[in-house]
Amino acid sequence: MTQSIIKGKDTLTLQLSGIETTFHHIWLRDHCRCEACYFDTTKQRLLNSATIDEDIHPVEVTVNNEKLHVTWSQDQHKSVYDLSWLQLHSYNPPVLPKETVQNEKKLLSRQFWRTKDMENNMPAVDFNSIMASSDASDGEAAIKDWCEKIWRHGFSLIDNVPVTPEATEQLCEKLMYIRPTHYGGFWDFTSDLGKKDTAYTNFDISAHTDGTYWSDTPGLQLFHLLYHDGTGGTTSLVDAFQCAELLKKEHPDSYDLLTKIPVPAHSAGEEKVCIQPDIAQPVLKLDANGELIQVRWNQSDRSCMDSWSNPEDVPKFYAALRHWYKIISSPENEIFYQLRPGQCLIFDNWRCFHSRTEFTGKRRLCGAYINRDDFVSKLRILTLGREKVLETL
């Protein structure tokens, strides 16, 4: 695979798949995977990167059997690198074959939706298949399917769930351990203000995401309606990622503002609690490539916005909220759905909004949060395979 090695002052340039790509000596030394530098059992570095000589350089470097062999100036340390690993982690420039990147994107693609896509076509899985799923039985195929449905569509129903908090909690734990919060771990609640939050009332709660007041917003949220002897309490779901695309097209300035303006939030109803994120986050959170990775939207938990780098943004922000609200509350983008005993709803709280209309009578709901990173870890390992996931580390 490699034709030549070009030695620079502090770099090595290799030809990988016919493309010249350059690695810094110190970077290569830091990524030595020998037993003294890296504990492969736990996938952890043993080497203290700060102890690498600033002017470290190879005293001998060869390539054979698809491996780069280097003897370093410092301690005559020997390192061996698979060329395939170097190609995967090349950075100057990256020479990773495009199909490799595309493949993960394809396997973890997401299908944004509007109301018409979801009416009578909501993704669902079966409780019994999930609970029977394990490495021993089906290699966790049913759980893999469940994770992929949640990721692809932003939510999934779970049918045939025994109408008990115990079965619901077991269902949550089958996917991942539950995230405990000041609301408790697994919650079983009604409109008695058991916790000082409007969720514990019969009020209407417009479409929102939970936990905008945490730096690490809950990744998933599961609901199971155990009992309701009144009217109302209708749930709605919105694909906020689809709505963000619509906003970007119809009102690009509003989209841009909602990716920039930090929105403070709090949870302060409980006597001994005032939770706020370490830094206020925008409604639309983008990654370094400008890709949307999270929507944080909760008008009731938003704090006083008294920190504006440009006060002229104040009216523009409210104009953006009006544009945004028109899209997310459009019947074309919001599906209404009645929770019912025996059928759970789980959704991606970084992507999908949920709401509840005002209700009468006694209504008992149970469920839980699951951390985002724990869910994505399970999804990627089940979908891509552990080996594929680990080679990117």
Ligand SMILES: C[N+](C)(C)CCCC[C@H](N)C(=O)O
């Ligand atoms: C889900 N559970 C009933 C435990 C609490 C809901 C908390 C709702 C809070 N206003 C938020 O949006 O985060």
Ligand SMILES: O=C(O)CCC(=O)C(=O)O
């Ligand atoms: O009562 C419900 O259906 C949901 C309440 C809610 O929005 C929440 O707990 O986040």
